[in-house]
Amino acid sequence: MEWMKQASTSAAKSDAVFFYVFGLSVVFLIFITALMIWFVVRYNKTRHPQAEQIEGHTGLEILWTVVPLVLFMTIFYYGWTNFDYMRQAPRDSMQVLVTARQWSWTFKYPNGKQSDKLFAPLNKPMKLEVRSADVVHGFAVAAFRLKIDAVPSRGNTTWFQATQPGIYDIQCTVICGVKHSEMLSHVVVVPEEEFKAWYFGDERAPEPGKNLKTAAQAGHASVPGYSRLQDKGCLACHSTDGRPMVGPTFKGLFGKEEVVLVAGAPRTVTVDEAYLRDAILRPREAIVQGYPPAMPPVPMAPAELAEVVDYLKTLK
């Protein structure tokens, strides 16, 4: 299952406890519900006109106190021991300082390098010291089952060891103001050699993980418009998540007002279907201000165009 993807050693630890409790819960819920329905049918007044005046049963009371107690204690113990693993970083971890502020993340590595995405080597432990420069934030990576609050004046620590290369969402989980839901970043997990090439390289060293996809992009792969954009190579220069690349991002593009240069003269246009068709088929005629006139014409059939335009409309 994509949505329960386990991308760190902690993920399996957390999920093991979850499936244990989930299994018990399903059994309990089915048992209680079936019993209720059966009693209501079996002891309906039409079948059972005279109720027996039962006050209770001490043995049963003890039974259904002790059995849940034992089960809850196993849940507690399993949850606690696995949690202990999730919190105790190995001694050989690389330590990264994570700083949260309204509304961004920065990551500082032991050698002084900084980034706004967290780059991590595959299968190596990384310890995070999470701090906040203003209000309380929450540092969460769902694919790692990892979460720790960033509390001002405190340094909270956690750790992970990524087990699969990929790009994983970092989301802020404590309400921190108007852009709380846009306080996003990514963990980019790459093989150790690629990480080292960046980590020990100079400023021109390429960012690791250029060819990896985020969950959002992977999730979009099934959308026809998105795969069309991939096939035609559009995504090499245009992002779908708001990042400016060689060309403007597709996110929020539809309906937006853009200043374009037509034969060198600025003109304001609203991005609508007609504009998008023109911009794809004859890109050189109107260049968005601030971007190079680099896009080649992309021939598309009308059906393909419609798919792409429909998809772009959804990128709010």
Place this chain on the structure above:
Amino acid sequence: MIVAEGRQPSYLEDAGGKTGLMAWLGTTDHKRIGLMYLYAMVAFFFVGVGIGLVMRLVQLTTFQKLISAQTYNALFTVHGVIMIFLFVIPGLPAVFGNFFLPILVGAKDVFFPRLNLASWYFFMAGAILAVLSLFTGGGAPDTGWSFYAPFSIKTGTNVTLAVFAAFVLGFSSMLTGINFITTIHRMRAPGMTWFRMPLFCWAAYATSWIQILATPIVAITLVLVMLERLVGIGIFDPAKGGDPVLYQHLFWIYSHPAVYIMILPAMGAISEILPTYAKRPIFGYKAIAFSSLSIAGVGSLVWAHHMFTSGMSEFANMIFSLLTMLVAIPSAIKVFNWVSTLYKGSIDVQPALVYALTFIFLFCIGGLTGVMNGALAIDVHIHDTYFIVGHFHYVMFGGTGFAFFAALLHWFPKMFGRMYSRKAVYAAWGPLFVGFNMLYFSMLVLGMMGMPRRYYLHLPQYHFGHQVATVGSWLLALGLLMFFGALLWAIFKGEKAEDNPWGGVTLEWQVPSPPPLENFEEIPTIEHGPYHFPQGGKA
């Protein structure tokens, strides 16, 4: 109005000599005060529902052009404040506790009738202040209902007034608690020993103690937030040497027990409903009574399970997880006893029973997802996600909300002297149940996927879950309109109700529908337990 020959006039006609508006606004009759709470709370509930629907529409993404991020943050804060402080905390005690607690113990009114009216005024004053906070100062608060420092100290929105509103509401809660405890201690009818008291009274009793003991803590905390904002005392603000985690402790020391304030009376109402329709005594009376007390006791010691990711010591995490597991046991005991109460009964299937059994089903899901939250290794993943939102709504809406509906169906003929259409409320059950599960089960799944709560925008991988939830919210709203529409219609046009339409044996069914001003012509003498069915269901 309905007056039978030779009977005392009902409380709806006899206002004790007061007339006009004063017959309501100046009343000290516990039944009229209960109704005033009911009307005010249902009104606030629908405001909260409306805000919830708008939030669901925003998550369909097309509404983001109409609602800005700032407005959205205000919406979920106000939704939480209204639903929690104006609906589920007063909840069943304010309506059914006020109306039925004195009758169930065989008393003419609560011990302090004027104080009871004062509680209602504190409630309304707090509610008005909460509404004012939306439109004055820097605009509606945007911190979430938990007001976490230091964001709640730094934000320019109207947190001070909203927090003051919650402070005032706390007085209403405390005074009601004092009133109920005193009533139960001092006003039980002759022969009504503690263990002959109906279980709703036990639940109200346990709840009242939490209200008295825990509410002052949040009151002081809220005062500290106000002082921090107004004069900068620096107790929570780390820039001045304060500690934000201290705020979280103080907030949850009240606000966790508060969820037991919300659910315990609901459990009490279920314990009244089941024996009435099963026509037999409740299974394990003492086990249920003591489990209420132990929930109140142990429930006061689990607050920090809201803070497993805050950076508390590992030892504190371990202890609070352990205590959280313990508090699940009395809830499990209640569920087993409720289901066993159906065994060998003579079950009369009526709307109140159907809604009560739905409560048990939904509450089980709420409770079981709660156990998942309590297990440390799972909590790290689902903390602050939609899983929590889903879990909380299963407990508070599927639990307290459905128990509220069941209690309303059970006691409606007694309160209003009218009967609703059974077909109409059965019909409402369908969209309520389906819509509820579509809405909140989707949230559980979204939370497992990692969707954080209080997000204006969501990442695309979460969109399908949001779509299902939004469609569910429409069905749920439809069910609510059908349900309350049917009851509203019945208040005015319903058939006259019998004194004892369900064949109940507790004291409220021994008095006329609706009851007279002083409930009993003569205070009854109690000779046996509360669920004593001498005929065993045979007419």
